[in-house]
Amino acid sequence: MLSNTEVKLEVTSLKKIFDRKIIFKDVDFTLNTLDSLAITGKNGSGKSTLIKILANVFTQTTGQVSLSINGKKIEKQYFYKYIGFVSPYLNLYDEFSGYENLKIIAGIRGLPDNNIEPVLKRIGLWERRNDMLKIYSSGMKQRLKIAFSIIHEPQILLFDEPTSNLDAEGVQLVDSIAEEYKNRCILIIATNDEHERSLCAKEINLNNYKKDGTK
Amino acid sequence: MWKQALAICKKDFRSEIRTRYSINGLIMFIIVTISIIKFSLGEEKLSNELHAGLLWIIIFFSNSSGLSRVFVAEEDRGTSFVLKLTASPKSVFLGKLIFNTTLSFVINLFVVLLFLVTMDVKIASFGPFMLIIVLGNFGLSSVMTIIAALISKSNSKGSLYPVLSFPLLLPLLLSTINGTWLSFEGSGITELLSEVQIIVSYTIVIITASFLLFDIIWNE
Ligand SMILES: Nc1ncnc2c1ncn2[C@@H]1O[C@H](COP(=O)(O)OP(=O)(O)O)[C@@H](O)[C@H]1O
Numbered sequence: 084m085l086s087n088t089e090v091k092l093e094v095t096s097l098k099k100i101f102d103r104k105i106i107f108k109d110v111d112f113t114l115n116t117l118d119s120l121a122i123t124g125k126n127g128s129g130k131s132t133l134i135k136i137l138a139n140v141f142t143q144t145t146g147q148v149s150l151s152i153n154g155k156k157i158e159k160q161y162f163y164k165y166i167g168f169v170s171p172y173l174n175l176y177d178e179f180s181g182y183e184n185l186k187i188i189a190g191i192r193g194l195p196d197n198n199i200e201p202v203l204k205r206i207g208l209w210e211r212r213n214d215m216l217k218i219y220s221s222g223m224k225q226r227l228k229i230a231f232s233i234i235h236e237p238q239i240l241l242f243d244e245p246t247s248n249l250d251a252e253g254v255q256l257v258d259s260i261a262e263e264y265k266n267r268c269i270l271i272i273a274t275n276d277e278h279e280r281s282l283c284a285k286e287i288n289l290n291n292y293k294k295d296g297t298k
Numbered sequence: 299m300w301k302q303a304l305a306i307c308k309k310d311f312r313s314e315i316r317t318r319y320s321i322n323g324l325i326m327f328i329i330v331t332i333s334i335i336k337f338s339l340g341e342e343k344l345s346n347e348l349h350a351g352l353l354w355i356i357i358f359f360s361n362s363s364g365l366s367r368v369f370v371a372e373e374d375r376g377t378s379f380v381l382k383l384t385a386s387p388k389s390v391f392l393g394k395l396i397f398n399t400t401l402s403f404v405i406n407l408f409v410v411l412l413f414l415v416t417m418d419v420k421i422a423s424f425g426p427f428m429l430i431i432v433l434g435n436f437g438l439s440s441v442m443t444i445i446a447a448l449i450s451k452s453n454s455k456g457s458l459y460p461v462l463s464f465p466l467l468l469p470l471l472l473s474t475i476n477g478t479w480l481s482f483e484g485s486g487i488t489e490l491l492s493e494v495q496i497i498v499s500y501t502i503v504i505i506t507a508s509f510l511l512f513d514i515i516w517n518e
């Protein structure tokens with residue numbers, strides 16, 4: 084069903100200003116199903132800011148982000164249905180176990196519970212599913228965030244530094260998920276890591292979107 | 299929207315049961331406040347009007363400390379992205395509103411019970427008294443929920459809360475205090491009608507404005 088969904092993400096003249104400082108401007112790109120994009124640039128260049136705006140958890144100063152599924156334009160308030168997002172700025176609930184976290188999230192999304200077990204098994208946390216998140220290691224938390232981002236099988240998968248804190252096996256896991264999503268919908272990774280960048284076919288370097296005329 | 303809101307609300311209740319973030323502090327606050335008032339009064343008799351005012355002061359401050367946390371807790375712990383990525387803003391606000399209203403209900407019930415037991419006050423018309431308490435409860439929690447959303451985005455979180463909520467709540471509090479006083483004095487529903495009308499319309503206006511405002515502040 085997912086493979087024949089037409090997804091289109093269109094970004095036009097996007098600009099973000101923090102405290103009168105231009106983080107980036109004139110960002111334009113269009114991605115369609117099966118596209119994958121790496122957002123690169125030096126530390127502080129705005130990679131995380133851009134990907135948060137794409138995930139609609141943050142607002143741009145000017146410009147547009149529009150999403151359409153099978154030619155139908157999606158309202159901003161419903162972007163969440165189609166987007167999966169892993170970010171260092173995202174935390175799940177410490178006072179609940181891994182399983183409970185996913186159950187709560189499935190509940191809010193209105194999904195049945197039967198996807199939780201396969202997802203937890205896939206990300207390698209099934210054995211530790213009943214431990215509270217506050218005793219999870221940072222790598223385990225990162226894995227659970229990945230589970231959170233794919234439990235609803237999104238049309239656009241957004242990764243901000245997905246392999247941070249992960250062991251070799253975790254990196255492989257990210258690779259396999261990235262591979263799956265770029266062969267099915269849209270994948271975007273914000274990263275400085277050579278390996279993470281190599282997972283994507285296209286690249287946008289935010290160092291080039293700072294001042295007038297440099298674009 | 300309702301299903302999502304209820305799921306969010308349920309999550310908050312389970313979280314509260316696990317962490318006891320608000321409830322322990324609240325119970326202490328209420329007991330301490332009422333004891334201090336009781337001891338400082340000694341044998342002195344207060345008028346019904348003062349009793350009504352006192353009751354709503356206690357309700358106001360207990361609710362301020364209890365209801366202000368709903369959004370700050372998510373923002374501080376970095377979990378607000380979870381809500382942003384799984385639900386529409388309207389569902390989030392509705393969920394938090396239901397949670398706060400229920401919490402406020404529990405707080406007020408506790409305050410009123412303790413107040414009636416410790417203070418020397420007779421309620422001449424009990425039905426109208428409960429009506430004012432319940433309606434005031436809705437008004438209070440709706441104002442406090444939208445202010446909680448506003449302050450979670452500011453840098454000086456805690457201190458802004460009473461500063462913002464007091465002027466906004468003043469019209470509501472004046473009506474509830476007056477209504478409570480009248481019910482102590484034995485007035486029936488008909489005499490309370492104008493107060494009830496004010497409280498209900500006030501609450502409707504606040505909730506409508508909140509939904510519009512919340513869309514803007516949530517993704518900022
Ligand atoms: N909430 C904020 N307020 C002010 N400035 C911010 C905020 N968030 C990020 N910035 C600034 O925006 C710039 C880009 O940050 P970020 O997107 O995190 O960079 P990257 O992910 O590329 O390292 C940085 O200079 C950072 O200081």
Ligand SMILES: [Mg+2]
Pocket residue numbers: 130131132
């Ligand atoms: Mg970053």
